[in-house]
Amino acid sequence: MALPVYASTAERVWHYVFHVFCAGVFVFLIAPILVIIPLSFNAEPYFTFSEGMLRLDPAAYSLRWYRDFLENPQWLHAVRNSLVIASSATLLATTLGTIAALGLSRAEMPLRKTVMSILIAPMIVPIIIAAAAMYFFYSQLDLAQSYAGIILAHTALGTPFVVITVTATLTGFDRSLVRAAQSLGAGPAFTFFKVVLPLILPGVISGALFAFITSFDEVVVVLFLAGYDQRTIPRQMWAGIREQISPTILAVATILIVISIALLTTVELLRRRSLRLRGVRE
C-alpha cells in the first residue's frame, strides 16, 4: 500500500488519515492488554501509574502482588480447580468432537445441516441462558455444586469449537489415503490412528486449545453451578473485581496474558503447519 509518486495531494492526505485511523484502532485493541502488565508490578496498592513508576524508579516497582498471589491458598486452590476442570473438559470435548467431525465430514452424512446446527448450538445460545438452564436441570440431578457438573457443562460449551476446527481440517483431507490404507489391509482403527489422525492433528490440537480456553476463561456457568470449593481462576477474579478489588488480580491478569500469548502462538503455528501439510502456500 505504498503511495505512488503520482498521487495527488488529496490522495496523500487520505492515505495518511487512513493509516493514522488504523493505527488508532490497533492501539485501541492492544493498549488495554499491555497497560495492565507494568501496573501489576506497582509497589503501591493503586491501579494507576505512580510518579515513581513514571520516573522508572526501581523502588516503585515490586513483585509484591505476585507474592500475594502465590501465597494465597484461595488463589492456589482456584488455579488447581481451573486446571483440573479445563483439562477434563478439553479431553472429553476433543474426543467427542473429533469423532463427530469424522462423521460430519463424510459426503454420505445424512441430515448434515441439522446435526451441525444442533452441535453448534452451545456456542450460539447466550451464556446466561445456558447457565440458568443448566442450573435448573443439574440441581435436579444433584450435579450442582460438583466438579462433575461443571466439567459436563464446560465440555458441552467447548465441543462446537472442536467440531468446527476439525471439520475445517477434514475438508482438505484426501480420502483416497484411507482407501489406500484399507486396500493394504489396515483395519478402521489402525487407519485412523496411523493415517488420518497424524494428518488432522493440527486441527485437533487447535480445537482442543479452543475448548481449553473456553473452559479456562468461563465464569458464568461457574457462578451458577459452582460451590465455594469449585471456585476457578475467573470466578476468583470476578469476586476480586466485585468485592475486594486489589492489584493481585492485575498480577493474575498478567500471568493469564502470558498464557494466552503462548496459546495464540501455538494455534498460529499449527494453522500454518496444517496449511503446509495440505500443500497450500501462503
Added chain:
Amino acid sequence: MARAAVTPGQLTAADGTPLKISLARAMRRRRITAFLLATPLLLFVLVTFLMPIFDMLTRSVANPEVRTYWPEVTAALADWDGAELPEERVFAALYRDLVSSREARTVGKVATRLNYEMSGMRSLIMKTQRRVQRIEPPYREAFLDLDPRWGDPDVWKLVKRMSSPYTLSYYLAAVDMRFDPDGNIVAQPENKRIYVPLFLRTFRISLLITALCLVLGFPVSYLLATLPLRVSNLLMIMVLLPFWTSLLVRTTSWIVILQQQGVLNDLLVWIGIIGDQNRISMIYNQTGTIIAMTHILLPFMVLPLYSVMRTISPSYMRAAQSLGAHPWEAFWRVYAPLTLPGVGAGCLLVFILAIGYYITPALVGGTSGQLISNMIAYHMQKSLNWGLAAALGTLLLAAVLILYWVYNKLVGVENMKLG
C-alpha cells in the same frame, strides 16, 4: 433375505444381487456409519445442553404452586362461577390447606407465587396462616373477620386462575403486561414497565456496538487485506491477541484505564484537558459497557471481514479506475458491494453476541449499562423469581435463534472462522 429376481442382461454384484440394490445397500451402510460417528456427541449435547434448555422452556409456563400445595382449594374452586363470593366449603378447604401447607412449610411458596400477580397477597396469606389456629367454623365469617380482603372476589378469581397447571403470566410479565382480575390481558401501569424498555435498551446498545465495530473494523480489515501477507500476519496478532485474552482480564483492564482515578483520567489531567476536580466518569455506566464490549467484540468483526476482503482481487478497483471512475466511486460501486457477505457475517455475529452479553455489563455497567441478561441473572440469584427468569431467557433465546437462522442462511455455520 429374499433375493431379488434377476433378469438376464442386468448387471449383478459378485453374490448375484442386482448391482443397483447392492450399491444402495452399501450406501445405506455408509450413511449409518457416518451418522453413528456423530451420535455420541449428539447424545451428549442433547443431555447436557438441550434438555436443560427444554426444561427451562417448560419452567416458563409451569404453574405448580397453588395446585400442589393447596389441592383442596383447587378442587373446591373448580366449579366456582366467579360471580359472587365463594361458599362456605371453599373457605373450609382454604382452612385445611392453610393448616397442612403451614406444617409442610410450603405456604410461603404459594404466597410468593400469588404475590407476583397481585401485590399484598403475600402479607395477606402470611398473616392468615400465623393466626390459623384461632379460626373456627363457620369459616367464611372467621376469615372475613381476620381480614376483610378475603371478601374481595378479585382475590378468589386470582387463586382460581393460578390453580391451573400452566400459565402465560410469566411471559406477560416479561413484556410488561398482566392479567386483570377478570383474566383479560392488559398493559402494566406506566411506572411498572421495566422489561420492554430493557429489551429496547439491549437492542439499542447492541446495534450501537455493532455499528462501532463495523466503523473501526472495516478500515483495519481493508488494510490487513491489502498489505503483503508477511506484514498482515504480524498485524493480525494485534487482532488475535485480544481474542485469546481472558474476558475478565480485558474487563479488568478497562476498569483500570477508565475509572475516575484511572490511567486515562490521569493522562487527561496531566495534559491539562480537564481539571483534577472534574474527572470524567467513563465506567460503571452505559459508556463503560459500550467501550469495553466494542473492544471485546471487534475481533469477531475483523476476522470475517478480512477473510472476505482477502478474496477480492485488487485488479477490480484498478480496472474501475482505469475506466475513469474516481477512487471513491470505484470503492463504493465496485469494492464495497463485494465485501457485503463479510459485512453481513460480521455484523450478525457481533449483534448475536452483544444482545446476550452478561459478564462485561455486570462488571462495568453500573445501573444504566445493564442489559437483559443481567436482569435474568438478577431474577435467578436475587429475587428467585425463576419463572420470570425462564420467560425472559426464552424471549432472548428466540431473538438469538432467529438471528442465528439468518446467519446460517447467509454464511453457514460451517464457514465460521475462528482466527
